[in-house]
Amino acid sequence: MKDATMSLPPSILSRPVYGVLAPRPGLAHLVIADGAGAGAVADLFAADPGIAGRAHVLYTPGPDGGDDWAVIEALGAAQAQRAASVPTLLFRLARVLLDAKAGTQCYLAGSEGLIGQAERDLMAQGVPHQDIQKEHRGSTVRRVQCVHCKGITEAVRTDPFVCSHCGLSLYVRDHYSRRLAAFQGVCIDAEEPGNIPPAVEKFA
Amino acid sequence: MNAKLQVRVTEVEALNPLIKRFRFVPRDGGLLPAFSGGAHVVVEMEDHGTRRMNPYSLSSDPEDRTGYEVTVRRDDAGRGGSLYMHNHVAVGTEMVISHPVNLFPLDGRAKKHLFLAGGIGITPFKAMIHQLGHIGAKWELHYASRNPGLCAYGDLLRGPVQFYYDDDKSFIPLKDLLARQPLGTHVYCCGPKGMLAWVRATAAELGLAEHAVHFEEFTAPQPGAPFDVDLVRSGRRIHVPAHQSLLEAMEAAGVDAPYLCRGGACGQCECDVVTLDGQIDHRDHWLAPTDHKTKIMPCVSRFAGRALAIDR
Numbered sequence: 113m114k115d116a117t118m119s120l121p122p123s124i125l126s127r128p129v130y131g132v133l134a135p136r137p138g139l140a141h142l143v144i145a146d147g148a149g150a151g152a153v154a155d156l157f158a159a160d161p162g163i164a165g166r167a168h169v170l171y172t173p174g175p176d177g178g179d180d181w182a183v184i185e186a187l188g189a190a191q192a193q194r195a196a197s198v199p200t201l202l203f204r205l206a207r208v209l210l211d212a213k214a215g216t217q218c219y220l221a222g223s224e225g226l227i228g229q230a231e232r233d234l235m236a237q238g239v240p241h242q243d244i245q246k247e248h249r250g251s252t253v254r255r256v257q258c259v260h261c262k263g264i265t266e267a268v269r270t271d272p273f274v275c276s277h278c279g280l281s282l283y284v285r286d287h288y289s290r291r292l293a294a295f296q297g298v299c300i301d302a303e304e305p306g307n308i309p310p311a312v313e314k315f316a
Numbered sequence: 317m318n319a320k321l322q323v324r325v326t327e328v329e330a331l332n333p334l335i336k337r338f339r340f341v342p343r344d345g346g347l348l349p350a351f352s353g354g355a356h357v358v359v360e361m362e363d364h365g366t367r368r369m370n371p372y373s374l375s376s377d378p379e380d381r382t383g384y385e386v387t388v389r390r391d392d393a394g395r396g397g398s399l400y401m402h403n404h405v406a407v408g409t410e411m412v413i414s415h416p417v418n419l420f421p422l423d424g425r426a427k428k429h430l431f432l433a434g435g436i437g438i439t440p441f442k443a444m445i446h447q448l449g450h451i452g453a454k455w456e457l458h459y460a461s462r463n464p465g466l467c468a469y470g471d472l473l474r475g476p477v478q479f480y481y482d483d484d485k486s487f488i489p490l491k492d493l494l495a496r497q498p499l500g501t502h503v504y505c506c507g508p509k510g511m512l513a514w515v516r517a518t519a520a521e522l523g524l525a526e527h528a529v530h531f532e533e534f535t536a537p538q539p540g541a542p543f544d545v546d547l548v549r550s551g552r553r554i555h556v557p558a559h560q561s562l563l564e565a566m567e568a569a570g571v572d573a574p575y576l577c578r579g580g581a582c583g584q585c586e587c588d589v590v591t592l593d594g595q596i597d598h599r600d601h602w603l604a605p606t607d608h609k610t611k612i613m614p615c616v617s618r619f620a621g622r623a624l625a626i627d628r
Contacts, residue, residue: 237427238502
């Protein structure tokens with residue numbers, strides 16, 4: 113699936129949609145990607161050779177294990193760091209944001225979980241979400257919050273799925289929270305306990 | 317519109333030879349509606365047969381609901397609203413003002429608020445600084461004026477404030493200033509047109525987030541050549557003289573027309589164009605260029621040509 117943009121079917125208004133990263137003028141370029149997102153970063157750098165010299169790239173393998181670090185390494189960014197996981201990438205991001213200046217362009221690419229969490233942290237810093245560029249590539253697995261116990265389950269593949277915190281069977285809605293960086297999961301057998309349809313593999 | 321506010325002037329202070337501060341309190345005592353920094357009110361004036369309705373930013377502390385204050389610069393070349401305020405409004409004058417409307421609010425997402433004021437553009441920032449002071453948020457003001465004598469409130473502003481004076485050839489070091497701001501800073505600019513354009517272009521060049529740069533857009537309507545307009549729904553034709561706006565001409569003719577800012581920023585008075593044979597002089601910040609053949613903002617925009625009919 114390398115470099116392939118999986119199409120996301122049309123849905124309700126709160127379901128995020130993604131664009132294509134485009135170069136914008138900036139004093140610095142902060143690029144955050146996972147997995148197949150490396151392809152979008154490569155396309156961005158190719159579109160404006162001036163970006164590399166002012167770019168700081170934070171990269172981690174995708175939820176499907178796909179690791180295109182070699183692609184990132186070859187781009188010649190002023191700084192590029194490979195994190196072992198999304199949480200360790202976000203830890204590094206927090207440090208980067210301490211010194212980031214107002215003229216920093218923010219680009220996110222890869223899976224929805226990574227894009228959403230990086231966007232959440234940038235928003236907390238005061239960056240308007242409309243000004244953060246996002247391009248989805250690769251895996252479509254979801255980060256879902258259980259509306260009952262509030263626990264978040266990463267890399268959800270099936271609908272319904274079992275909440276990794278409270279054990280309820282959850283229906284995966286397209287309803288998304290930018291603040292939580294998660295889709296909403298709702299108990300599927302609340303009316304008829306035990307009547308749980310078989311799990312269907314919906315996200316890959 | 318809601319019922320208007322009936323107020324009395326209790327203080328008039330000349331801050332300098334060009335700028336006066338006015339304080340309005342409710343005629344029936346009590347408290348005025350709450351407002352937030354950046355809000356304006358429309359002040360109505362009966363100027364010897366001409367009805368003037370000018371928007372002025374509130375410059376007082378939003379926590380103080382016993383009165384509102386506006387700060388007015390006398391514009392000798394303007395249409396007369398500021399001259400009326402300066403020459404005819406005194407302590408005891410009874411006036412009618414609108415409820416406050418805020419088209420230039422603080423953005424609560426900001427980690428830091430950076431204010432850029434040019435001349436009388438200080439007015440909304442004075443209220444915002446009061447407001448941020450109450451919650452302890454981080455701000456910084458850069459205030460350019462002609463000289464210390466025309467720097468309204470210069471003596472009252474305390475904290476992280478930098479002054480710049482044209483007469484000393486000292487200017488806001490805009491590029492350096494914006495470049496050194498931390499990510500998450502929101503920039504607010506209120507001042508003359510040229511200053512807004514300068515800030516807009518510099519912020520874009522440096523790559524500041526578009527939605528983190530805010531402008532006080534509304535401007536007093538400027539005079540222009542007179543013209544006639546057909547009001548289709550009202551079934552009448554009106555004349556718009558050189559020193560009146562189309563909105564004011566409709567109001568003078570007794571045609572009900574909605575409005576909020578009267579300065580081309582809020583979109584409230586938007587009218588559909590029914591017939592157009594000529595050129596609309598669009599002077600607003602509201603309509604997209606794609607709407608320029610089909611809509612007009614009567615608060616500021618004018619017309620030249622053979623025929624204009626609007627749906628009002």
